[in-house]
Amino acid sequence: MSIYKTLSNGVTRRGFIKGAGAIAGGAAAALSVPASVRSAFAQGDDVIRVGFIGPRSGPLGVFGEGDAFLVEQFNSHMAEGVQVGDKRYGIQLVLADTQSDPVRASQVAKDLINGEAIDLMLASSTPETVNPVADACEAAGVPCLSTTAPWEAFYFGRGAKPGEPSPFKWTYHFCFGVGNFAKLYADQWTKVETNKKVGVLLPNDADGNAIRGLLLPELEKAGFTIVDSGPYENGTADFSTQINTFRDEGCEIFNTFPFPPDFPVFWRQAAQKGLAQQIKICQLAKAGLFPAELEAMGSLGYGLHAGAYWHKLFPFSSPSTGMSSRVIAEGYEVSVGKQWNQQVGANASLLDAAVAALAGSGKPKDKAALAQALSVLKAETAVGPIDFTAGPVPNCATTGVVGVQWVKASEGPWEFDLPIVSNADHPFVPTTANMTAYTVQG
Structure with a gap:
């Protein structure tokens, strides 16, 4: 039975979050590889370790409220791993919480790099998270993919200069921009x-x-x-x-x-x-x-x-979780007990892009090969298609934004x-209402 059909027939909270508690705890909480992956793949060369850093507490903690739900769906949908060439690999996500602190973001990135043997790093939600994580990965030579910060803040905010070659070899970012x-x-x-x-x-x-x-x-x-x-x-x-x-x-x-x-x-x-x-x-x-x-x-x-930058009515699906945008929103609401928000879809798109990069790398345990795959990545995601070959600058790809009220x-x-x-910036997404002027109520 598909996840969409399950939701339409009434999904249970337990069915969506049976493993979500793995996020709670210290700076880095390793989410276990599903049993089917453990049975199919040996630890080590057959399992790709992916760090996933974001603010899950503190002033920006709301950005990470859907991560437990997404990771559970990812683990279920990707239980058989990812096919890379003629070999199949398991994927293990290792999470870390920045606590909304840029200094901590840098430190937990270094902890995952040095202590968890990360093959690929993911980072999400504002420059206060993305930039320090990317800088740590750039210094360590670890491929990093990030989202949800204006691409200019990622690229120019970290020292790149207009018209000059990119100073970054390992770090890549997709998001809206100015x-x-x-x-x-x-x-x-x-x-x-x-x-x-x-x-x-x-x-x-x-x-x-x-x-x-x-x-x-x-x-x-x-x-x-x-x-x-x-x-x-x-x-x-x-x-x-x-x-x-x-x-x-x-x-x-x-x-x-x-x-x-x-x-x-x-x-x-x-x-x-x-x-x-x-x-x-x-x-x-x-x-x-x-x-x-x-x-x-x-x-x-x-x-x-x-x-x-994402909405439950986006006409796109998430390949890494197996859900449409609407089903992501419905599942989040059941799992978390709160109304859907934009970031749950954006973080799903980060997982989507990561899987596409791993599959396209040829050698997902080879950091140089993975970085090369990121530099030319084209992928379908929950926020829509992304294309790193289209610019606007090296290391960055853009996604669309719609106006809402x-x-x-x-x-x-x-x-x-x-x-x-x-929807002028994202014409594939239909409008659903006419905009009205703001008026103070009461």
Whole structure:
């Protein structure tokens, strides 16, 4: 019976998470190879060890909430291993939690490299995770594949220079970039009539600096007037200065790329000081990705706008887990007991790309051969096709983004719904609703 059919007939929570507890524990928790793999493959040369690093606790911990579910599905679907040439290999995932700390991300990467004999490293979720892990792998000569951080933050944020050869041999990344946001916003922001004046709140970090240097000029070229309040430090508790600037400048569009815990602080203050009542489009990135964030804001969350790098209605499937996008979302909700979120599909795509690279390497235990396979990787994933031969720069491939809007759900068990309102950057994904202006409720 297929997983999709099982879900449609009523899947049980136990059926999805019977092995999920393996993630709990210390810095690195090895998830055991399934019994069928243990019986078919000897440990050592016949088993590929794959490190999988992400924030599973701390301020960014929400990004990793679906990992236990995904790993269980991966272990089940890949129980017979991966065929590479005329040989079949088992795959063992070894997980590590960064605790949302870049310093720890670097350390656990080194721990997996030096203590766990990793053949391939995977990393996901924001530059604070991806960049230090990639740097550790680059220094150690270990192939690394990552996602969910703007590719510019990965590439230029780690020292690469425009127009110069790539300084990276071992580290590869696929994700959206500034060009995706520029295309998305230029379309999405025409869905509601505004004065095209944009208040921009960007932190002093890798994401904020990349967006400030690259996205803002593109938005100006598209006809928007940018009001940049300047860099701020993550964890700021008082945004009065920025709010007053945006309000006094008459901004009707607001755009931000903050740490998730910082946005509710800002937006509550914006409502208290009258800015939220002035804003017609409140566009979030990095924050506003997860239902729990919106639920914590109550009615202030109704109508907020965002981009989605994965959605349950994406017309793509995950080869490494054997699930369609909709089934991934349904399975996550049953397993975790929370509404689906974007990252569960993005992390599924990372596993998809990893399996495709292993299969295409010819020699998955040979690090140079695996790095070469990553450099020319073309793969179908849960977020759509990825192609490292198409650029935009060496070591990076791009994926599309759609525009979405958080609205009060009209039915079902969850408080919010997330219709797709713009698809200019990802035309294979259909829109499902018309975008409306943000209005403070109550």
